[in-house]
Amino acid sequence: MALISPSRRIRRTPFSDGVEAAGVKAYTVYNHMLLPTVFRSMEEDYRHLKSAVQVWDVACERQVEVRGPDAGKLVQMLTPRDLRGMLPGQCYYVPMVDETGGMLNDPVAVKLAEDRWWISIADSDLLLWVKGIAHGYRLDVLIDEPDVSPLAVQGPKSDDLMARVFGDGVRAIRFFRFGIFDFQGRSLVIARSGYSKQGGFEIYVEGGDIAMPLWHALMEAGRDLDVAAGCPNAIERIEGGLLSYGNDMTRENTPHEAGLGRFCNTATAIGCIGRDALLRVAKEGPVKQVRAIEIDATALPRCDRAWPLMAGDRRVGQVTSAAVSPDHGCGAAIGMVRMTHWDAGTALSVVTQDGPLPARVRDGFWA
């Protein structure tokens, strides 16, 4: 692996000082910002995440804030998910698509009020699309990237750690709901959400000045819980089938291909750009779709490119994320497979940069 060159363009976060002090070993870049990927080792981080509690600098989940009388109308234009029943205090996972139904991002929409939303984005400059649409349609909204940096607390001991810092009230937050909690006199949005299957919270830290005080408070409060700095773990998220925009789906794919049809209400999402393009696929289903792929391997090269999935000489799909699972003793992968070969149990071959390996379509992910 090569080094990463620092520059202002690859933005530090309000938590970077803490991340560095904790001995971060590797980064990726996400929304033009540093995202840690390894602290001790991928495997040690994985074991720790599944057994204790971690504090994650996910400031790179930037917010697109939409405010104003047309805010709700605009957010509905961006997604085939029907938002009519959504209440302030709720978070919705919302695939966002262009006029052809191609995915532009898969953010979480946080409805703060009828006229104020945060779109908590995956890795694309969704701000530019939202601004372009708002301008083109002459909508009465303000759109910006506020000084809000999510900090995630993830792992089985998350509730205990959070309760020590924010009080027992956090235990009552339901999945994909949020509440407002006080930290040093500041009101923070705290949601039960996060990019792991181990449970936990995301704290939307508003104002970079309280970022390190909060980081230290969590580390201090969790000492006997074995709290540690962590980050989204590639092995754990693949086991759990958590997709990554840019890896497992791109602008080439519809939400239905990404297996996100359950988050689409294409027929009733009136006003959604791309609705016409998606109606047919929403009804008939896609011709290829995301599947869990098990690879017969105890070691894998890094999945830094799409790996073709072959049925004999025929390319029937591709793997886009892969890692060896210590807990399951196999290669765990996320792939997209054509419908002719997507049934559970189908034997395929996956072509890595180091050669082909036997693979099999599973009926679901591991976690």
Place this chain on the structure above:
Amino acid sequence: MALISPSRRIRRTPFSDGVEAAGVKAYTVYNHMLLPTVFRSMEEDYRHLKSAVQVWDVACERQVEVRGPDAGKLVQMLTPRDLRGMLPGQCYYVPMVDETGGMLNDPVAVKLAEDRWWISIADSDLLLWVKGIAHGYRLDVLIDEPDVSPLAVQGPKSDDLMARVFGDGVRAIRFFRFGIFDFQGRSLVIARSGYSKQGGFEIYVEGGDIAMPLWHALMEAGRDLDVAAGCPNAIERIEGGLLSYGNDMTRENTPHEAGLGRFCNTATAIGCIGRDALLRVAKEGPVKQVRAIEIDATALPRCDRAWPLMAGDRRVGQVTSAAVSPDHGCGAAIGMVRMTHWDAGTALSVVTQDGPLPARVRDGFWA
């Protein structure tokens, strides 16, 4: 420095095999793609670039292709530069702004034909803005990212190397013009341009399959010219005053603040989004602007964040790119300074993460 974690999301380029074989030591991420930053060392790469010839994988300069009857109209909507006199065969450096005049990118527009353009972008997903505007205004255009990966040939021996591979005709290409040249039966756009002050070309390699054959042909042909794999060099580009979007200007800045007023014809750029917002600043000038900053230092920490520029206790600007110049024996930096302190010779202090250093505003860049 930490390592960079590979994943499909951080896209490899059609030249990555060559870059790796040449021993790349560090990368940055640019338009969701790998961009090499160091081969031997920053200083050795710098010396070599100034004396020989380098081949650069700048595939990350992705193209936004705009085709169709409204293509010219749309491109003019994106920039305050007046494009009416632009002919097919020309490249224009075009600051692109939002409705408030804030910079969204500083690409090179390549006019292939009246109804076909490539916008060769800096590091932001400009595609999303262009698509949003085209959709909102119902323009008759097709917009996409084609399979086009620029390969730059830079350095004083660039003409000699290029002539060996493409024939002497390349020597006649004028600055920011392009011609069509043959390589193994394929027609390639070759422009006299590039992100250094050492002269050279950018080859718009259409079709990933001929990328490595071209890479090898250049390396083979240039053996006695001391050709080597290289990359945009931070020291050289700062000496030359080549700005970097995301480093030296962002969406917060107008083109005038970035010192790009000479590329704006705000009064006559009819149709430009953001024109109204820019008219006043175009006439009266900005209150802060990019300047060359000399720092009294023989060593500098990495400029991975904005460094405040102070006049006593008053913050009067910031440095956003900095490196020690071996040829000039000082710290060379790009900063933005308020008009009260931007005159050449003004003594300031620059606050790095390792403490303050004496600095001075220069009347121009070094190269």
